[in-house]
Amino acid sequence: MINFINALPGAVSQGLVWGIMAIGLYITFKLLEISDLTVDGSFCTGGAVCVMMLTAGYNVWIAMLCGFCAGVLAGFVTGIFHTLCGIPAILSGILTQLGLWSINLAIMGMKANQGLNVNNHKLLVSLRYLQDVGKGTRPFWQHPIFAVGVFTAALIVVLYWFFGTELGASIRATGANGNMARAQGINTDRNKVLGLMISNGLVALSGSLLAQYQSFADINMGRGAIVIGLASIIIGEVVFGKLFVNFGLRLMAVSFGAILYYVVIQAVVSLLKIDTNYLKLISALIVALFLTVPYWKNKYFHSKKKVKTAKEVGGDA
């Protein structure tokens, strides 16, 4: 139990970092209704670019910006595969993800991982900072929970603004009803590409934060990212869905979902003492379960409910 409590700040920090990737995924999965598998690759791309830039002596913000842009580029490629080349969305993502494997290795100088010496750089987040704040050798605002928390809040504000603009609303319409969008003069193909670009940019940004946090980038760091992202979205929806209706709050719920996910995983590891090897299996099962429940609920309980709501709404036009 003490182990678990000691590990909590770390779990929350990691959850916040992954939360940004889940927010990116939310844009494709929920707004555009595309399951974008690019993220497994672009997450690592962001981390790799960030670490290499830092090592080359660039400022942490520039390194993160470059990581973001690399992710945007990855999303662009997937978008072109899907719209211009007519490849189904899922396959487009898989193709980009596979291609990124080689590209990520190339970015890291043909190595499977690249370390970062925490002492040589000013980072935004780091596991070391977390420990230092605990020891009192660093000010509280360098604590990862505080730093990433503020960063996430700023991101949500920007996204809330963007999806409230004419362009942002047209992206939402593209996902909500492509037919209607085109009838209203919206270029749905362009919007899908744009959505994939923003999404993967955020995913890569999250990857560059994780690389800083753990002080290395690894070719496998994005493996299963989409499952963690989906888990966060679903947990956020189940726990906060009724409370958080507004778009900005929904994004916040996604971030909270990611935190809960990591706290639960930490609990499983420290309290049940399960071999960490099984974590991916557990994650996959949790997500499968959470995706199954709403489907079954619809199938077996919705038909009765539907009649009732139609009456309640008063369908008389």
Next chain:
Amino acid sequence: MLEIKNVYKTFNAGTVNEKVALSGLNLTLNDGDFVTVIGGNGAGKSTMLNAVAGAYDVDSGAIVIDGIDVTHLPEYKRAKYIGRVFQDPMMGTAATMQIEENLALALRRGKGRTLRSSITKAERAEYRERLARLDLGLETRMTSKVGLLSGGQRQAVTLLMATLQKPRLLLLDEHTAALDPKTADKVLSLTQELVEKDNLTTIMITHNMKDAIRLGNRLIMMHEGHIIYEVSGEEKKKLEVSDLLEKFAQASNGNFANDRMLLS
């Protein structure tokens, strides 16, 4: 205003499912024309509207709107000229977006989408007034998700969206067919009101021959992908449903039994 010139369209060409949908279709509309379209199933009525709207490319021929050849223009670019209401009430609106958001999207049809706010205060006031005129109580539910509305309400909103930004051409594809008779009547009179107010050039497909005769200044009958009968003005006003049935029997060599047309 609109010219459809010798348009051909075949689906699944070269397969067992080959279906000739449009075959030498010619139609010219003048400004302010309100054309009703009737014809049996598979006559090519919906295909004609979809070809005009750009939902798919035609095999040959040309479509010209206001002197501009739009034959190869993508659907979203043609939307600048065209307002549309579909047969399926689910198709014309985004269910997961608010009523006012849907209207705001429609107001910007044919304009660039910038980083300005997607909906302004002044617009909201206008939407409220327009919705109030529908007399469906929607003006108090502007931030409700469209998915909560009934089919008739959704069709009324779609109609409003199609005409909010005055279109050069209004395309109505059996937009009352999926509604119950009372609601259909209401949506139809709303259609009439909106079309007359702005003197919109309109094409309306219907299966109801009484409506086809009653509404509009022109009527065309389609069969096997082209127009087989056309009537307008005074002559149209004097038309009876029995006349139309007779025309249809002649054109299709009495081969129209079991057709949905007979039911209406």
